[in-house]
Amino acid sequence: MMRRIWAVFIARNKEFMRDRGALGWNLMFPFFVVFGMAFAFSDKGEDIFKVGVVGEVSGLPARFAATKYLNFVPFESLDVAEGKLRHHQLDILLRPGPPLEYWVNESAPKGYLAERLLLGGGAAGLSVIRREVSGRPIRYVDWLVSGLLSMNMMFSALFGVGYVLVRYRKTGVLKRLKATPLRAAEFLAAQVMSRLVLSMGVFTVVYHGADFFLHFERLGSLFDLYLIFLLGSACLVSLGLLVAARVTSEELAGGLLNMLSWPMMFLSGVWFSLEGAPRPLRLLADAMPLTHLIDAARAVMTEGATLAQVSAHLWTLGAMTAVFLAVGAWTFRWE
Amino acid sequence: MSAVLEAHGLVKRYPRSQTNAVDGLSMVVREGSCFGLLGPNGAGKTTTVEMLEGILTPDAGMIHYRGAPLGKSFQERTGIQFQDTALQEHLTVRELLGLFGALYPSPLDPAELAVLCELGELLDRDPKTLSGGQRQRVFLALALVNDPDVVFLDEPTTGLDPQARRNFWELARSIKRRGKTVILTTHYMEEAYALCDEVAIVDSGRIIAQGMPDTLLKEHFDGVTIELPKADFKAPQTGVPGDIVERGDTVELMTSQVDAALEALKRGGSSLAHLRVRARTLEDLFLHLTGRELRE
Numbered sequence: 001m002m003r004r005i006w007a008v009f010i011a012r013n014k015e016f017m018r019d020r021g022a023l024g025w026n027l028m029f030p031f032f033v034v035f036g037m038a039f040a041f042s043d044k045g046e047d048i049f050k051v052g053v054v055g056e057v058s059g060l061p062a063r064f065a066a067t068k069y070l071n072f073v074p075f076e077s078l079d080v081a082e083g084k085l086r087h088h089q090l091d092i093l094l095r096p097g098p099p100l101e102y103w104v105n106e107s108a109p110k111g112y113l114a115e116r117l118l119l120g121g122g123a124a125g126l127s128v129i130r131r132e133v134s135g136r137p138i139r140y141v142d143w144l145v146s147g148l149l150s151m152n153m154m155f156s157a158l159f160g161v162g163y164v165l166v167r168y169r170k171t172g173v174l175k176r177l178k179a180t181p182l183r184a185a186e187f188l189a190a191q192v193m194s195r196l197v198l199s200m201g202v203f204t205v206v207y208h209g210a211d212f213f214l215h216f217e218r219l220g221s222l223f224d225l226y227l228i229f230l231l232g233s234a235c236l237v238s239l240g241l242l243v244a245a246r247v248t249s250e251e252l253a254g255g256l257l258n259m260l261s262w263p264m265m266f267l268s269g270v271w272f273s274l275e276g277a278p279r280p281l282r283l284l285a286d287a288m289p290l291t292h293l294i295d296a297a298r299a300v301m302t303e304g305a306t307l308a309q310v311s312a313h314l315w316t317l318g319a320m321t322a323v324f325l326a327v328g329a330w331t332f333r334w335e
Numbered sequence: 336m337s338a339v340l341e342a343h344g345l346v347k348r349y350p351r352s353q354t355n356a357v358d359g360l361s362m363v364v365r366e367g368s369c370f371g372l373l374g375p376n377g378a379g380k381t382t383t384v385e386m387l388e389g390i391l392t393p394d395a396g397m398i399h400y401r402g403a404p405l406g407k408s409f410q411e412r413t414g415i416q417f418q419d420t421a422l423q424e425h426l427t428v429r430e431l432l433g434l435f436g437a438l439y440p441s442p443l444d445p446a447e448l449a450v451l452c453e454l455g456e457l458l459d460r461d462p463k464t465l466s467g468g469q470r471q472r473v474f475l476a477l478a479l480v481n482d483p484d485v486v487f488l489d490e491p492t493t494g495l496d497p498q499a500r501r502n503f504w505e506l507a508r509s510i511k512r513r514g515k516t517v518i519l520t521t522h523y524m525e526e527a528y529a530l531c532d533e534v535a536i537v538d539s540g541r542i543i544a545q546g547m548p549d550t551l552l553k554e555h556f557d558g559v560t561i562e563l564p565k566a567d568f569k570a571p572q573t574g575v576p577g578d579i580v581e582r583g584d585t586v587e588l589m590t591s592q593v594d595a596a597l598e599a600l601k602r603g604g605s606s607l608a609h610l611r612v613r614a615r616t617l618e619d620l621f622l623h624l625t626g627r628e629l630r631e
Contacts, residue, residue, distance in 0.1 A: 007437030011423050011430065018425035171421035176477075179390060179415045180438040181407075335390075 004182050008190035016160075016198055026160075026198075030152040030206045037148065038141040038214055049114045052081045052093040059096030061126060064118060083303070085111075086135030087217065092118065099127040106132055138302050142217045146297035147270035149207060150232060153199055154264060154290050157236035158243070158257045161195050165244035166253040169335065178334035188329055192237050199233040200226070219304030225297060227307065228314070232293030235317045238324035239289060245331040264290040269298075292316045338402075339485060339516045340364040340387060345396035347382050347540075356382045358540035359396070364485075364533075369507070369517040371531035373524060373617060375627070379540035380520040381418055381489055387518065388415050388487050400485075411439060414478035416471075418489040418520075422462055428473050429458040432480060439481035452476040452506060468499030475506060486510060488519045492526060504529055524617035536621055543624050548617060555623060556615040558591030563600070564609050571603025580622065589619065 017023060048071050057065065057072050065072070073090065075081035084090045085105050092114040093103040102118060104111040119128070168174045177187060203226075210216070218225070243260065247253045267274075267284060268291035274282055285291045296313035299305035307314065341364070347357040357379045364370040372380045385391040387398060389405045400409050422431055429445065436442030449458055452472045457465060462473050471491055478486055488507065492500040500523075507530050511517055521527055527534045528548050535545040544551055558577070568586040570579075576599070577590030590596040593612070600607065621627070 004438050007434050011426060011434045014430065015423050015425045168421075168423075172417065172419050173421050173423060175390065176417060176420045176422065177438075179388060179410065179413075179417075180435065180481075181410050181440075182438045 001183075001186060005186045005190045005193070008177075008182065008187055009194050012190060012194040013198065016194070022160075026152075026156055026202050027205060030148060030202070031210065033148050033152070034141070034145060034206070034210045034214070037144050038139075038210075049091045049110060049117070050089070051114065052084060052090040054078050054081055054093065054095045056096060060094060061100070063121060067117065067121065070117075082133055083219075086133045087219075087302070088135075088137030094118075097127070097129075099129050101129045101131065103131045103133055106134055108137070136217050138217050141214055143298065143302055144271070145207070145210065145214075145216055146301050147268075147294045149203060149229070150268075150290055150293045150297060151265055151270045152206070153203065153229065153233050153293075154236050154261060156199055156202065157195060157233060158240040158261055160198070160240070161191055161237050162240035162244040162257050163250070163253055165191065165241070166247050166250055169244075169248055169333075170250060174334045184332050184334070185329055188241060188332060192234070192241065192325075195237045195240075196230065196233055199237070200230060203229050203233075216301070218301050220300030220306065224300050224307050228293065228296045228300060228310070231314060231317050231321070232289065232297070235289045235293070235321040235324065238321050238328060242324045242328035242331075245328045246333040248335075264288045267291075269294050289317060289320050292320075337366050338363045339366045339400070340518070341399045341402075342383075342387060343397050345383065345386055345398070346394045347379075347386060347391060348394055355394075355540050357386065357393075360537070360540065360542055361396075362535055362542065362545070364516060364518060367511070367514055367516055368532040369511055369519060369530050371527040371534040372518070372520040372537050373522070373527040373531075373534050373621075374520075374537035375522055375621075378537045380522075380537055382540075383537070384487050384489055384518060384520055388413065390415075411481060412483055413485045413487065414481060414483035415487045416474045416478040416489060416491055418493070420474070422477075424463070425461065427459050427461060428454060428476075431462070431473070432458075432476060435477050435480045441482070442480050443482045448476045448479060451479065451509065466499075468495050468502060471495065471499075471503060472506065475503075479510070483515065485516045485518065488517060490520055490522070492521070492523065500526070524621070528617055534617065536617070536624065538621075538625050544620065552615050552617070552620060555620055556589070556591075558589065558615075559593060559612050560615055560619060561588040561590065561593070561596060561600075562586070562611045562613065563588070563605060563607070567606040567609055568600075569604040571599045571605075573599060573602065575599040575603075578623075589615070589623075 048069050051070050051072050052075055053060065053072055054075050057074060078095070081090065081093050082103065085093045085103055088105060088108050091108065091110040095101040102115070104115050239260070243256050244253060247256065267281065268288045269285065274285055277285070292313040296310040299310050343361045345357050345360045346355055348355045360379070360383055362370070372383060374380050382391065386393045389409055398405055423434070426434065432445045432448060436445065449455060452475050454472060454476055457469055457473065462470055465473065475491070492503050495503065504526070507517060507519070519527070519530060531548060533546065534548055534551065535542045537543070544555070546554065563586050565581065565584050565586050575588065576592040576595050577588050580587045580589070588596055597607070
């Protein structure tokens with residue numbers, strides 16, 4: 001059995017690697033998108049200071065609280081707030097006193113201005129305790145990269161498996177294989193494995209390649225990130241398999257795959273956060289495997305989450321994978 | 336010789352079709368023989384062999400391989416050259432032989448296959464770059480990769496030029512010499528005549544005649560075919576022994592009484608300057624049985 005799976009796996013890999021156009025596109029497209037977005041959004045300046053407050057906003061000095069163009073964001077946990085400050089998502093962090101405690105990030109220019117504002121006007125004459133944090137900013141591209149790589153993985157999985165299977169069926173490749181002792185499950189296992197390996201290969205090259213130039217700010221573990229993408233890729237490949245289980249027309253397959261991939265591309269949080277989105281939209285997004293992949297990967301990237309902290313997403317991906325695979329293999333037809 | 340493959344009362348109907356593609360077809364293929372299904376396009380030949388191959392499931396009827404229904408091991412004992420098929424892209428002939436060999440428990444050595452199917456210089460090429468005849472040899476090699484007992488060849492020479500066709504016939508004969516049973520479909524009567532020990536003439540999903548090619552011809556015909564250019568032919572008033580058929584620019588007279596027929600033609604005023612006499616073929620037989628040409 002393993003010999004047959006291995007033979008089909010190797011053949012599929014060769015087929016992919018030798019298709020220069022497909023290989024080039026699979027590698028270049030994500031690079032283009034990542035770099036394009038990095039430059040397009042490199043200067044995302046906002047003229048508003050974000051002030052984190054641990055505790056009651058009403059406990060702040062009244063004059064400071066009344067200053068225009070300050071956006072007060074309350075936090076319950078000091079740790080979370082400090083993390084945001086460290087990555088320039090807050091400009092200053094306050095804990096009402098007395099004595100009033102405040103934290104600034106030395107390497108953030110807006111932090112320096114916010115501190116002047118606090119000491120010069122709002123809190124003049126009060127006893128204050130100053131604390132420092134340091135850390136590099138989390139840029140839009142650091143936030144975005146998880147979504148872009150996930151999206152690329154989705155297209156590669158859906159079209160690379162779904163569309164190819166339908167083409168195999170239409171041209172008679174599947175019929176030829178059906179006449180051999182190869183079993184459907186063996187054939188499908190080889191297709192899934194092949195795409196997983198290729199997808200992770202592309203992920204590795206693109207992530208580390210882009211990292212070399214853009215120096216991503218990743219807070220969580222790289223190993224966790226790989227694990228999440230591996231599971232996400234398995235889920236998306238299985239979805240491609242399910243779509244292609246018995247479709248014989250390339251047009252229909254293309255339509256179905258587009259119908260799945262476009263909503264995912266826009267509604268699963270690739271480009272913008274779904275926090276605060278209307279509830280029905282959020283529910284729809286939760287039904288999409290891509291949402292769970294992106295949420296988990298992004299939490300590891302920008303919040304330093306551990307696997308345990310994103311376990312809900314991972315279980316969902318795992319369950320979806322199992323269902324897609326089971327139904328896909330069960331409904332599969334060679335012809 | 337014992338029966339290697341036996342089919343009885345096969346029926347296959349495709350959805351949205353008024354008639355059965357295969358309509359109660361029975362046949363027996365003997366060990367080591369070449370069995371030909373001969374018939375026009377759409378006669379049900381491919382549907383029949385695909386049921387025999389185990390690719391299609393019959394709607395009715397039974398198929399036995401060595402006395403037992405087709406089981407899992409059947410696929411390991413058969414090799415198939417499909418009429419319409421494709422291969423994974425970007426793989427060389429050698430890699431394809433390796434891939435398909437790995438799917439069977441005890442494959443033939445690729446080097447032996449290469450010799451058998453004359454693939455020598457083709458081994459490192461992409462099948463996409465091969466000619467029609469070369470590609471058919473690759474498909475044949477893939478059908479033989481598991482050293483099968485039964486080899487199915489579904490219209491193997493359709494679209495090949497005459498030389499490539501004859502070359503392929505030689506390969507088919509060498510397969511037979513290795514003791515394999517060959518089941519061939521074709522709409523070329525000369526191919527069936529050249530290769531088959533037994534032919535079944537198929538029309539509208541049924542076998543309308545079956546036997547050894549020479550025996551079949553003798554059974555149905557006694558005599559020869561006389562051909563005249565249409566322009567030279569004048570229909571005689573008195574009766575001519577045999578059937579007269581027009582085929583394009585030629586008039587054919589099929590008869591067992593050559594002397595009487597020639598007399599009748601001369602009496603009728605036909606010019607015999609361009610007359611030709613030839614033996615009856617399976618093509619004539621098909622016309623005789625159905626009133627239609629084999630290739631319409």
